[in-house]
Amino acid sequence: MVSDDRRLAVLRAIVEDYVATQEPVGSRALVERHHLGVSPATIRNDMAALEEEGLIAQPHTSAGRVPTDKGYRVFVDRLAGVKPLSPPERRAIQTFLEGAVDLDDVVGRTVRLLAQMTRQVAVVQYPSLTRSTVRHVEVLGLTPSRIMLVVITNTGRVEQRVVDCPTPVDDELLADVRARLNTCAAGKRLTDVAAAVALLPDSFLPEQRPAVLAMVATLVETLVEESEERVLLSGTANLTRFGHDFPDTVQPVLEALEEQVVLMRLLGEATSPEHVTVRIGHENTFEGLAGASVVTVGYGTVGYGGSEEVARLGVVGPTRMDYPGTMGAVRAVARYVGRILAES
Numbered sequence: 001m002v003s004d005d006r007r008l009a010v011l012r013a014i015v016e017d018y019v020a021t022q023e024p025v026g027s028r029a030l031v032e033r034h035h036l037g038v039s040p041a042t043i044r045n046d047m048a049a050l051e052e053e054g055l056i057a058q059p060h061t062s063a064g065r066v067p068t069d070k071g072y073r074v075f076v077d078r079l080a081g082v083k084p085l086s087p088p089e090r091r092a093i094q095t096f097l098e099g100a101v102d103l104d105d106v107v108g109r110t111v112r113l114l115a116q117m118t119r120q121v122a123v124v125q126y127p128s129l130t131r132s133t134v135r136h137v138e139v140l141g142l143t144p145s146r147i148m149l150v151v152i153t154n155t156g157r158v159e160q161r162v163v164d165c166p167t168p169v170d171d172e173l174l175a176d177v178r179a180r181l182n183t184c185a186a187g188k189r190l191t192d193v194a195a196a197v198a199l200l201p202d203s204f205l206p207e208q209r210p211a212v213l214a215m216v217a218t219l220v221e222t223l224v225e226e227s228e229e230r231v232l233l234s235g236t237a238n239l240t241r242f243g244h245d246f247p248d249t250v251q252p253v254l255e256a257l258e259e260q261v262v263l264m265r266l267l268g269e270a271t272s273p274e275h276v277t278v279r280i281g282h283e284n285t286f287e288g289l290a291g292a293s294v295v296t297v298g299y300g301t302v303g304y305g306g307s308e309e310v311a312r313l314g315v316v317g318p319t320r321m322d323y324p325g326t327m328g329a330v331r332a333v334a335r336y337v338g339r340i341l342a343e344s
Contacts, residue, residue, distance in 0.1 A: 004046075004049075006036070006038065006042075006046060007046045007049060007050060008074075008078060009034075009036055010030065010036065010043060010046045010047060010050065011050055011055055011056070011067070011071060011074060011075060012075060012078075013025075013030050013033070013034045013036065014030070014047075014050075014056055014065060014066075014067060014071075015067050015071065015072065015075045017029060017030070017033060018066050018067060018320060019320055019321065019322055022244075022245075022320065023064065024058070024059055024060070024064025024065055024066050025064055025065055025066070026064045026065070027040050027043045027044045027047060028040065029064075030043050031043060047065055050065075050071070051065065053070075054068055054070050054071075055067065055068060055070055055071035055074055056068060056071050067319075069280050069281035069282050069283065069319060072280045072281070072293070072319055072323070073280050073283070075323065076278050076280070076323050079323065079324060079327075081324075082276065082324055082327040082328035082331060083322075083324035083325045083327070083328040084328060085328055085329065085332050089117075089332075090332065093113065093117075093332060093333060093336050094336055096109060096113055097109055097110065097113070097336050097337060097340055098340065100340070102156070102158070103126075103127070103155070103156040103157050103158070103341075106156065106337065106340060106341070107124055107126055107232055108232065110122075110124050110313065110333060110337050111123070111124040111232045111233065111234040111313075112234050112235075113333060114234070114235075114313065114315060114329065114330065114333050115234040115235025115238065115315075116235075117329045117333070118235075118315045118317070118325075118326050118329050118330070119235070119238050119241070120235060120238050120239075120315045120316060120317035120321070120326070121233065121234070121235045121236050121238060121239060121257060121315060121316040121317065122233070122234045122235050122313070122314075122315050123231060123232070123233055123257075123263055123266065123267060123296075123313065123314050123315065123316065124231065124232050124234075124311075124313040125229065125230070125231050125263075125264070125267050125311040125312045125313065126157075126229065126230040126231070126232075126311060127153070127155030127156070127157060127300060127310045127311045127341065132153040132154055132155045132157065132189070132190050132310060133153065133154045133187055133188060133189050133190065134151060134152075134153060134154075134185045134186055134187065134188055134190065134193060135152045135153055135154045135186065136152045136182060136186060137149070137150070137151055137152075137178070137181045137182050137185055137186070137219070138150040138152070138178065139174055139177055139178045139181070139215060140174075141169065141171065141174050142162070144168040144169065144170075145164065145165045145166075145167065145168050145169065145211075146162060146163070146164055146165070147162070147163040147165060147169060147174070147215060148160060148161075148162055148163075149161045149162075149163050149215060149218055149219060149222070151219065151222060151223070153190065154341075155300060155310050155311075155341050156341050159222050159223075161218050161219075161221075161222050163214050163215050163218045164214070165210070165211040165214050165215070166210045166211065166214060167207070167208075167210050167211050168211075169211050173204075173208055173211070173212075176204075177212055177215060180200060180203070181197065181200070181215075181216075181219070184196045184197045184200055185197060185219075190223050191223075193219070193220070193223055194220045194223065194224075197216050197219065197220070198216075200212065200216055201213040201216055229264060231260060231263045231264065231267070233257060233263070236254060236257065238317075239253060239254065239317075242317065242318040242320070245291070245318035245319070245320050246291040246292070246318060252287070252288030252289075252291075253288055253289060253291070253292050253316070255288055256286050256288035256289050257316065262286055265285070265286075266279075266284075266289075266294050266296065266314065266316070267296050267312035267313070267314060268312075275297065275298075276295060276296070276297045276327045276330060276331050277295070277296045277297065277314075278293065278294070278295050278323065278327065279293065279294045279296075280293045280319055281293065281319045289316070291318065291319065292316055292317065292318060292319065293316070293317060293318065293319045293321050293323075294314060294315075294316050295314050295315050295317075295321075295323075295326050295327055295330050296312055296313070296314030296330070297312065297313065297314065297330050297331055297334045298310075298311070298312050298334065299311055299312065299313055299333075299334035299335070299337045299338045299341075300337065300338040300341045300342065310338075310341070313330065313333065313334055313337070314330055315329075315330060
């Protein structure tokens with residue numbers, strides 16, 4: 001591991017130049033572009049040491065060097081901070097996302113925005129129902145024996161079902177069911193609602209129980225049906241700009257991104273809106289992504305003190321990535337989306 005500050009500065013300069021120019025970086029370029037305060041001979045010695053440690057490599061017989069996965073890892077781990085967004089960029093994010101009309105629109109706008117900002121593949125997970133809680137349950141009478149059941153979560157998801165009751169339901173019973181459902185379910189995790197409402201029909205009069213049981217059963221079925229995690233992708237065409245950055249072709253990356261289970265695992269290590277996770281090259285467990293980097297973060301919070309994220313988002317691109325800028329964009333978008341969900 002690099003311990004010398006000067007060698008770390010040389011590594012940082014090599015990464016920055018290679019990301020910007022896509023050309024192997026030589027000692028002469030470092031002298032001309034960066035004020036490292038040492039002679040070209042010293043820089044050559046530092047580059048030799050970095051190469052010996054496996055942090056840079058010589059792709060061809062030319063004098064130029066490129067960062068390795070290990071070199072990118074040291075660069076990312078030693079970053080002083082992510083690149084902050086400019087005030088116009090922040091305003092643009094806020095304006096674009098605040099124009100969303102519902103959760104589907106929020107997620108759709110988020111994935112498109114992230115792809116445009118980073119010019120890479122964006123991946124956004126819908127708010128996880130396993131981490132969501134019930135904000136409100138509404139029951140509306142359509143006809144005397146037909147009810148509309150609406151479940152609204154704390155993350156803005158809205159699920160609607162029509163219930164055909166075996167017996168008529170008057171307004172008084174409807175109001176009573178609404179009040180008791182919310183007493184039992186509001187504020188609880190969706191995974192805990194079934195147990196919370198299991199005994200609810202028993203608290204009603206015998207002649208009311210069949211209708212109440214139908215409503216409770218539909219509520220539970222709705223939560224089970226909607227338990228599947230969903231992920232949206234945008235910007236896969238952006239990978240064609242980086243075809244030469246991947247060891248063979250971009251095809252293995254595209255194939256990996258088509259697998260839902262791969263996408264969920266890619267996002268799986270993100271933890272909170274404050275901690276950005278970066279997996280570089282061979283650190284990714286999927287063979288097709290050995291030439292790619294994945295930058296992910298959690299968004300939205302639930303639990304005591306906001307200790308757990310409700311979902312995750314991120315980007316996939318080549319290892320030759322603007323890490324400070326990408327990490328800054330991913331974190332900023334996650335914060336805005338979490339804020340919008342909290343206010344919805």
